[in-house]
Amino acid sequence: MNLSELLDNRDGQVYRLLFYDCRPLLQHILANYNINDSQREYDCIMDFYLYLRGDEEPFAMLTAIKSEKALPSWLKTVFSRFMARRANHDGQTDYSDSAFDKIPDDEEDSRIFTISDLNTAITLIEQINTSYSAPERVIFFADIDALASNRHSTDEIISVLHCTEGNLRVMRHRLKKRVQQTLAKLTTND
Amino acid sequence: MTDTLIYKYAYNQCTPDERRAVRDMLVSDFSECFAVVGLMKTRAVNDIESSMLKAPALALAVSPKERRKTLEKGRRGLPDVDACKNAPAPKALPDIAYDEEMAEMSEPIMIKEQAFGMSMYFDEMPLQPAPDFLGILNRYLQSE
Structure with missing residues (x-):
């Protein structure tokens, strides 16, 4: 299995690589951009995670890596380049409450879809389980599991994802939008 | 079943x-x-x-010189890299x-x-x- 396939199939491990195993290395680079608070730090690394999952270019570079020991230095190079490009575009997420309220809803999907039958619900859960990223799956299934047993899931998710409450709030909001879009497609196909 | x-x-x-x-x-x-x-x-x-790494601690290799440089720039709250290096690798799942x-x-x-x-x-x-x-x-x- 090459690393491109590895990224496709083991996105949870890539998440761990960035947010657990190599986080100090990435923090070191982030410090050069005066990004010192955990919220912005997580935001930058999450953007990088999404970039790795969605861009063809790093895949080609990853496949050239022959040994595990080379992975951190590869990561350092690619992340430095990513951050330089990001700084040029001044891209960052504002976590203030007012900014959170302004997260734009996709007009096409602004309608709230509801699940009326068990078949649709099962198909939706199957799709989330097979095609969503690992952090999205953790949030969704932990939330549903907690709701079913009248618990709160926030602390549990934060400890797994190593993120802040603000990070989780934004990710949860985006996740719900995405699930609504998936549900809309399922409902339309019916 | x-x-x-x-x-x-x-x-x-x-x-x-x-x-x-x-x-x-x-x-x-x-x-x-x-x-x-x-x-x-x-x-x-x-x-x-x-983890996809057999020895995740390897990934934490920031040289002491680089680390000092970062700290001098006012970086606070950087985890103790040396301590992390000696941390046991997580169990393989x-x-x-x-x-x-x-x-x-x-x-x-x-x-x-x-x-x-x-x-x-x-x-x-x-x-x-x-x-x-x-x-x-x-x-x-x-x-x-």
Whole structure:
């Protein structure tokens, strides 16, 4: 299995690589951009995670890596380049409450879809389980599991994802939008 | 048998026939939906907690010189890299979920039902009527 396939199939491990195993290395680079608070730090690394999952270019570079020991230095190079490009575009997420309220809803999907039958619900859960990223799956299934047993899931998710409450709030909001879009497609196909 | 099938379903290891069988079972006995969600959550958490590095501490290699340079720039709260280097590597978790993700391509697997303790897991799951399951999903999606 090459690393491109590895990224496709083991996105949870890539998440761990960035947010657990190599986080100090990435923090070191982030410090050069005066990004010192955990919220912005997580935001930058999450953007990088999404970039790795969605861009063809790093895949080609990853496949050239022959040994595990080379992975951190590869990561350092690619992340430095990513951050330089990001700084040029001044891209960052504002976590203030007012900014959170302004997260734009996709007009096409602004309608709230509801699940009326068990078949649709099962198909939706199957799709989330097979095609969503690992952090999205953790949030969704932990939330549903907690709701079913009248618990709160926030602390549990934060400890797994190593993120802040603000990070989780934004990710949860985006996740719900995405699930609504998936549900809309399922409902339309019916 | 049921526990094994549900486990394979949550871990994307079912053949198409097995997948249909599980779906039929979930529609007729919706209380199992919560068990499936619980297993899918466990899979997602395990997925993140298993490292692709044999020795994750290797990845923390920031040279002392570089580290000093960063600290001098006013960086606060950087984790103690030297301490992290000596941290034990996390236990390797069995990765049965990803090698053959597609159901059609999956190899048949042998699961010792007792070994996973799944029977006990399912016994402890609260029985919920289907409207509650749909209600919970809808409530979640509509909440802010």
